Amino acid sequence: MRQSVCSAAEHGISRRRVLGTLAGTGAGLGLGALGGLVQPAVGEELKQKERQVVLLWLDGGMSQLESWDPKPNTRFGGPFRSIETLIPGVQISELMPNTAKLMDRLAIVRTMKTEDPNHSSGVPKILRGHPKNRGVVYPYFGSAVAKLMGPTSSGLPPYLWVKPGSGGFISKYAGFLGAKYGALALGDGQPPENMLPPETLSERNALERRDLQKLFNQRYAATHRREWNEANSYVYDVADKLMQHSKLFDESLLPDRDHERYGRHDFGRHTLLARNLVEAGVRFVQVTSYGWDSHGDNFNAHASRVPKVDQAFSALVSDLDDRGMLDNVLVVMMAEFGRTPRINGSVGRDHWPNAWSLAMAGCGIKAGQVVGKTLDDGTDVATEPYDIGHMFHTWYQALGVDSQKTEFMNGTQPLPIAHDEMEPVAELLA
Amino acid sequence: MKSASRIMLPALATLLLSVAFSNTSLATRNLARADEASRPAAPPLPEPAPRPPLHPRIDALIEARLNGVTVAPQSDDAEFLRRVYLDLAGRIPTAMEAREFLADSTPDKRERLVDGLLSGPEYPRRMRELFHAMLLERRGDNDEWTVFLRNAFEQNLPWHLIARAILKPDENDEQLRGAAFFMTQRLVSEGAMAPVDVPGLTRDVARLLAGIDLECAQCHNHLTISHYLQRDFQGLHMIFENVKTRNDLKFPAVSEGVLSEKKEFKSVFEQVAMKTGPLIPGGEEVSIPTFEKGQEYLVEPDRKARMPGVPKFSPLEELSERLASPQNDLFTRNIVNRLWWVMMGRGLVEPLDLHHADNPPSHPELLDLLASEFAASSFNIRWLVRELTLSKTYQRTTRLLYTSAAEQPHESYAIGLEKRLSPEQLFWSLITATGDLERHRQRLAKEGKASLNSEAVVEQTPDLKSLKRAMIDTFANPPKEPEVDFAPSVKGALFLMHEDQILRLLKPQTGNLIERATSQSDDDTVRELCLCVLTREPADDELATLTDYLKQNADRRDEAIANLTWALLTSTEFVVNH
Structure with a gap:
């Protein structure tokens, strides 16, 4: 029953004003982008740079040995070989041939050493940057960035999450920041419920309704405290923005070539949508791939899955680069931990927070390098270990947020945005 | 205390x-x-003796801490009427209820209305x-x-x-x-x-x-x-x-x-x-x-x-x-602070669940008075709600009628504070405004089910029952989050913009608002819509603009009326308790 994705709001700017000058737009709410920050000055600079984030999350834990830190021909190495990358001396798994060709644009950290070997508690710990326990629930990375940087000038919601399964608004990710900084989840990349106007609502009627609504709202706002009308108007503005971009959700409009490059599997389709969402101006896009918990049959699982990640990840990084966006878009790919070097009785690998890898690109991250080294059999880090807190500091710095000075305010309680006993990894920052 | x-x-x-x-x-x-x-x-x-009225003492304690802040005037009848219906009946008044109250010129009509609602x-x-x-x-x-x-x-x-x-x-x-x-x-x-x-x-x-x-x-x-x-x-x-x-x-x-x-x-x-x-x-x-x-x-x-x-x-x-x-101070203070918040839009202690010595109430004497009087009334909720409602503090306008009004601190209660509508209040108000509640009540009466209360009407009308469920799903906070702050959502906006169950209310049906409006003159249509949805008369310039809109669209009058009604129902003035 939906009409074509080209909706009324798409013509929002050039449209005929039903009520003439009476129906101007109200001031935006700005989503309190700087509301709770101790240092509002930081924010202004950020806004101009429009830095953005794509987080690719491999839920369950991708094996570092079958991806970023292969150990072929060792006790725990498994059946896959390693291949050379564009950077001499840097080798990654043969399951990632496309990524290997982009190594000059990537940084790999091989000495991640984190605390939690459980999915249920490890996922939130990593996604919150595992700060010191202060008795509050910290926001996930996307909610934190939504709070610290707000929406970009596009006006699109700042934190979108593309995932398999169902969608909806996931407020709990916002922790103490409050529900509005939660993630708008696009289940299987589908648009939010009710986004598309029904056939029975003509474009003309939709426009007139919004103009008349603005008329009433202006009258109300003229004699009442501003915040209430700003908040109520803001959600309609965001709804309009989403509708203006409704083509983003129509996969049939994309060239076949894109589908082939990213892959027609879920992770490919969702990463392709993520590219389009950052291009449209979403501040933070998270893409989740589930099912990496290969306690059994690890090698067949990775032989099937890693090439799909390789395909989508490399397509994303090269597209952002080709479009000149990689300078301002941070791409991170990680999970809650890696997998055990020891191969268990079911030819699987188990949970391994002790020495795992992640990768990042863009936004001033110093590329073409590997940070850290693990032992020859992969059982532990051989050089300085890094916690997720170090990464959060690094990523905030890359985004232009001074992670050691900026604080959240939880009521009257100032809280560091990243673990206050950790610091950025200097060699990752150009 | x-x-x-x-x-x-x-x-x-x-x-x-x-x-x-x-x-x-x-x-x-x-x-x-x-x-x-x-x-x-x-x-x-035996039952404690009737308590002396509390509301004058409430007002005195609020005024004692104004520190020179100018007090806003009392709400006018229309503003008060809408607020008190929302707070005590959980919905806006019908046009008939509004006309009756606005036409009443007896001096004690507010008190009588409050008592009527409390026993309703x-x-x-x-x-x-x-x-x-x-x-x-x-x-x-x-x-x-x-x-x-x-x-x-x-x-x-x-x-x-x-x-x-x-x-x-x-x-x-x-x-x-x-x-x-x-x-x-x-x-x-x-x-x-x-x-x-x-x-x-x-x-x-x-x-x-x-x-x-x-x-x-x-x-x-x-x-x-x-x-x-x-x-x-x-x-x-x-x-x-x-x-x-x-x-x-x-x-x-x-x-x-x-x-x-x-x-x-x-x-x-x-x-x-x-x-x-x-x-x-x-x-x-x-x-x-x-x-x-x-x-x-x-x-x-x-x-x-x-x-x-x-x-x-x-x-x-x-x-x-x-x-x-009654001997437990935390217990008595908690409940009076919560009821105060419900009626006044802000707790004397904020946040509501952080009572402690370093977070004193804005009006300590008032909190003590409310707590001890509430306990002495043997925790009579209806009595306390009545006293709060009858206070001048409750009945102040939320309108900024003088220049520094917007800067007045919320905790002074010098000006009425706006309140979030609960999903339930929004639902009952919506179907009251569109006339659907009454329309279905009459339909059921014709089917032999006379004088059903509103809940029974909704329960026996699949469309309304389903709408209620959908609106609570859409406008309630997620589980475990207290519904304290005004928190409009994109989900809610899209629901009101595009959800079929909402758009259906804007079609003429026997006995609903749209049908009534279509058969009236432009002037009367605008007046009817304003009264039914916003519980007030249109202002002169508003009336002129809106009748002009209807005139220009005379060839598609049903659509224009539906558009106008939608805009009223989604306006900030409607979705906020002010």
């Missing part, structure tokens, strides 16, 4: 108490409280919806729980008895046993990886019934609030650790185990072992009675019947009597 003399329960309350607590457990209580055992049982006292059929529903959202925080619903809340507010059950029914549910009381849902719904496992959240239940009891958020005191003394101790948390927590959901009954019910030892706990910082017995928020530690082995039960557990048994010592009973007591 502290010096308030011991308040005796009125006869009605005592009667209900004896239903709620069996004689046997009363005997146990005497055992448990050796210090009080010698005290003679208090004879039941919608007040208990409104209170039930309010307390359901406040106490359950959208964790789900249950028929027995609804029965409990319905009985509580239809009978104007005193607040301490409502709280006691929650804290020590009595499975033999069919009227109130559903109160157990407060606990059982919090003791539901949320999956294999998540243990049953007993600390969450502990926290909620302290937050919602005593106004203190002990979450941070679970593992150590609160770091920033020196008055919240780990012992407070652990002493309350051990009471709920001893509670289990009964699975031998078909309705929500709990049982208690034998509690015979103090609880040992350590701060994560100091690792020094400490001990506490059951501890009442705002009260004292309960001494644990000792029984000979084999003598712990009044009713032995029966494994075959899956009956959990009834221990002689009931920490829940101690909690229910000592927390829900």
Whole structure:
């Protein structure tokens, strides 16, 4: 029953004003982008740079040995070989041939050493940057960035999450920041419920309704405290923005070539949508791939899955680069931990927070390098270990947020945005 | 407040108490409280004398702290009418109710309206919806729980008895046993990886019934609030650790185990072992009675019947009597602060669940007065709501009628504060405005179901029932989040813009607003729409603009009227209680 994705709001700017000058737009709410920050000055600079984030999350834990830190021909190495990358001396798994060709644009950290070997508690710990326990629930990375940087000038919601399964608004990710900084989840990349106007609502009627609504709202706002009308108007503005971009959700409009490059599997389709969402101006896009918990049959699982990640990840990084966006878009790919070097009785690998890898690109991250080294059999880090807190500091710095000075305010309680006993990894920052 | 003399329960309350607590457990209580055992049982006292009006004293205490802030004038009749219907009936007034009130020129019409609403059929529903959202925080619903809340507010059950029914549910009381849902719904496992959240239940009891958020005191003394101790948390927590959901009954019910030892706990910082017995928020530690082995039960557990048994010592009973007591300052202050927040838009203590010495109320004398008077009224909710409603403070306009008005601090109450509409208020107001509630009431009457109340109309009209469910899903906060702040959402905006169930209300149907409007002159149409939706007359320039819009679109008048109605129904003026 939906009409074509080209909706009324798409013509929002050039449209005929039903009520003439009476129906101007109200001031935006700005989503309190700087509301709770101790240092509002930081924010202004950020806004101009429009830095953005794509987080690719491999839920369950991708094996570092079958991806970023292969150990072929060792006790725990498994059946896959390693291949050379564009950077001499840097080798990654043969399951990632496309990524290997982009190594000059990537940084790999091989000495991640984190605390939690459980999915249920490890996922939130990593996604919150595992700060010191202060008795509050910290926001996930996307909610934190939504709070610290707000929406970009596009006006699109700042934190979108593309995932398999169902969608909806996931407020709990916002922790103490409050529900509005939660993630708008696009289940299987589908648009939010009710986004598309029904056939029975003509474009003309939709426009007139919004103009008349603005008329009433202006009258109300003229004699009442501003915040209430700003908040109520803001959600309609965001709804309009989403509708203006409704083509983003129509996969049939994309060239076949894109589908082939990213892959027609879920992770490919969702990463392709993520590219389009950052291009449209979403501040933070998270893409989740589930099912990496290969306690059994690890090698067949990775032989099937890693090439799909390789395909989508490399397509994303090269597209952002080709479009000149990689300078301002941070791409991170990680999970809650890696997998055990020891191969268990079911030819699987188990949970391994002790020495795992992640990768990042863009936004001033110093590329073409590997940070850290693990032992020859992969059982532990051989050089300085890094916690997720170090990464959060690094990523905030890359985004232009001074992670050691900026604080959240939880009521009257100032809280560091990243673990206050950790610091950025200097060699990752150009 | 502290010096308030011991308040005796009125006869009605005592009667209900004896239903709620069996004689046997009363005997146990005497055992448990050796210090009080010698005290003679208090004879039941007659109903307390009617209280002198509270509202002039409320206004005096608010004015005493204005510090030179200019006070906004009283609301005009239309503004007051809409507000008081929303607060006491949970919906906006109909056009007929509005016309009648606005045309009334008698001086006491506001008071009469308030009394009419408080004794009307919608007040208990409104209170039930309010307390359901406040106490359950959208964790789900249950028929027995609804029965409990319905009985509580239809009978104007005193607040301490409502709280006691929650804290020590009595499975033999069919009227109130559903109160157990407060606990059982919090003791539901949320999956294999998540243990049953007993600390969450502990926290909620302290937050919602005593106004203190002990979450941070679970593992150590609160770091920033020196008055919240780990012992407070652990002493309350051990009471709920001893509670289990009964699975031998078909309705929500709990049982208690034998509690015979103090609880040992350590701060994560100091690792020094400490001990506490059951501890009442705002009260004292309960001494644990000792029984000979084999003598712990009044009713032995029966494994075959899956009956959990009834221990002689009931920490829940101690909690229910000592927390829900006129002597407990935290208990009385919490509830008056919450009712004040409901009516005035801001708590005297904010946040609502952070009562402590370093977070004083904006008006300490007023909070004390409300608490002691409420206790002295034997926790009569309807009486307190009436007094709040009759105050000038409640009836001030929210309009900024002078230049510095917007800068007036919220906590001065110098100007009326806007309030969030609950999803339920939004639903009832929407179908009141569009005439659908009345239209279906009349349809059902024609089918032989005369004089149904509004809830029955919705219950028997699939479209409205489904709309109600959808609106609560769309506009409620996620589970476990208190609905305190105004939090419009994109989801809600898209729902009102595009959801078929909403758009259907904008089509002419026999007896609905759109149909009525289409048959009137442009002027009358605009007036009718404004009155039905916004409970006011259009301003002159507004009337001119809108009639002009209708004139220009005379060839598609139905559509224009639908557009106008949609805009009114989604305007800030409609979706906010002002």
